[in-house]
Amino acid sequence: MRSCLFLVLHLALQVAVYGEYTWEVFGYCRELEFSIHYLLLPYLLLAVNMGFFIQCSVTNPGTITQSNQESFLKAYAYDGVMFQKSTMCPTCNVEKPARSKHCSVCNNCVHRFDHHCVWVNNCIGAFNTRYFLVYLFTLTAMAANLAIITAAFLIQVVLLSNMMLGSYIDDQGQEHAVEILFLSQHLFLTFPRIVFMLGFVIVLWLVLGAYCCFTLYLALTNQTSNEWYKSRRYECSCCQALQPHDRHIVYRNVYSQGVWVNLKEIFKPPTSSEEKKKT
Numbered sequence: 177m178r179s180c181l182f183l184v185l186h187l188a189l190q191v192a193v194y195g196e197y198t199w200e201v202f203g204y205c206r207e208l209e210f211s212i213h214y215l216l217l218p219y220l221l222l223a224v225n226m227g228f229f230i231q232c233s234v235t236n237p238g239t240i241t242q243s244n245q246e247s248f249l250k251a252y253a254y255d256g257v258m259f260q261k262s263t264m265c266p267t268c269n270v271e272k273p274a275r276s277k278h279c280s281v282c283n284n285c286v287h288r289f290d291h292h293c294v295w296v297n298n299c300i301g302a303f304n305t306r307y308f309l310v311y312l313f314t315l316t317a318m319a320a321n322l323a324i325i326t327a328a329f330l331i332q333v334v335l336l337s338n339m340m341l342g343s344y345i346d347d348q349g350q351e352h353a354v355e356i357l358f359l360s361q362h363l364f365l366t367f368p369r370i371v372f373m374l375g376f377v378i379v380l381w382l383v384l385g386a387y388c389c390f391t392l393y394l395a396l397t398n399q400t401s402n403e404w405y406k407s408r409r410y411e412c413s414c415c416q417a418l419q420p421h422d423r424h425i426v427y428r429n430v431y432s433q434g435v436w437v438n439l440k441e442i443f444k445p446p447t448s449s450e451e452k453k454k455t
Contacts, residue, residue, distance in 0.1 A: 177281065177283075178281055178282060178297055179294075179297070180297055181294075182294035182295050182297070183233070183294075183295065183296065183297040186295045186296075190222070193322065193373060193376070193377065194218070194219075194222065196369050196370065196373045197218065197322060197325075197326075197373070200367070200369065200370055201325065201326055201329055201370060201373075202215055204329055205325065205328075205329050208329065208332055208336075210325075210328075210329075214325070215325065217321055218318060218321050218322055218325070221314050221317050221318045221321060222318060224310075224314050225311060225314040225315055225318060228307045228308075228310045228311035228314065229296060229311050231304065231307040231311075232293070232296040232298060232300070232304050232307045232308050232311050233296045233297055233298050234298075235298075235303055235304040235307060236303060236304075237286050237287075237289075237298060237299040237300060237301030237302065237303055237304045238286050238287030238288060238289075238301040238302040238303045238445070239282075239284045239285070239286060239287075239301075240268065240270055240272075240273065240276060240284070240285040240286065240287055241268075241270065242269065242270055245270045245271060245273065247447050248273040248276065248287050248447060249271060249273045251273060251274070251275075251287065251288075251445075251446045251447050252273065252274035252275050252288075252431065252446070253274060253430070254274045255274065255428075255430045255431075257410070257427050257428075258403060258406055258407070258427065259272075259274040259275060259276075265278050265285050267283065267285075268284065268285045270285060272285060273287060275287070275288045275289070275400065275403070275431070276288070276289055277289035277402050279292050279299050281299075282298075282299050284299070286299045286301040286302075287301055287302040287303075287445075287447070288301055288302035288305070288400060288445060289301050289400060289402050290305060290308075290394075290400040290401045290402060291400075291401045291402060293308070296308070296311070302445035302447075303445060305395075305442055305445070306442050306443045309391065309395065309442065312384070312387065312388055312391060313388060315384055316381065316384040316385055316388050319377045319378075319380040319381040319384055320381045320385075322373075322377045323374060323377045323378050323381050326370060326373065326374045326377070327374060329370075330363055330367070330370070330371070330374070333363075334359065334363075339354055339359065339362070340354055340359070341354075342354050344358060395438065395439060395442050396435050396438055396439065397429065397432050397438065398429070398431045398432040398433065398437075398438040398441060399429060399431070399432075403429075407427050407429070410427035
């Protein structure tokens with residue numbers, strides 16, 4: 177069953193991060209004469225990101241019904257390994273086209289099913305994958321941009337204060353040169369919300385960056401997350417060892433047609449053999 181919990185959490189985190197950026201970081205950076213265009217870039221990225229976020233959430237990902245299943249059945253050829261012909265979905269009561277999957281959350285079969293994304297509260301399928309890619313890349317760019325601006329502000333504060341040239345006296349009364357640990361503690365005590373936000377967006381940037389690379393790899397090789405996960409079973413030596421010797425299966429991705437065609441398919445997915453047929 178679909179839930180708006182993660183969607184609301186997603187929006188709440190964006191409001192919290194941009195609220196802190198607007199309330200403190202933006203004002204401090206203006207005082208330090210940062211370029212206004214540089215400071216406004218996160219808002220531009222936010223506007224683009226929200227547009228594609230909405231598209232991901234409201235666009236039909238390619239729901240298969242009894243009335244439209246014929247066109248989807250002709251879109252892709254069955255590879256005979258991962259997707260078998262004449263397989264019925266007992267829930268939707270439709271013949272499952274190649275590259276489709278029944279989503280237990282949405283309770284629908286979806287054409288070229290990738291995954292169900294809780295953050296947009298929708299399946300990612302043939303007709304909204306292009307929106308999801310731009311949404312994901314702009315979200316990563318937002319985190320990177322906010323991290324760079326915030327880090328630049330804190331570095332500028334340290335440089336202008338000449339703090340690295342100073343020293344401090346510990347509890348035993350001994351004098352020490354300023355170290356990174358001391359500096360980090362000082363900045364956290366002086367700008368606690370800003371430092372916390374910086375840590376959050378850096379972690380987010382790294383996680384999203386890794387996921388962006390994985391998603392781009394899938395797009396370039398014409399795979400979905402569902403297909404990639406299933407293909408691991410055919411390549412796993414342990415899983416193969418459990419199969420009878422006469423039933424060992426070698427999986428090959430028959431849907432990849434080269435980088436350019438693969439990317440083109442993301443933005444213009446086939447729905448019938450007249451548009452494009454895989455062999």
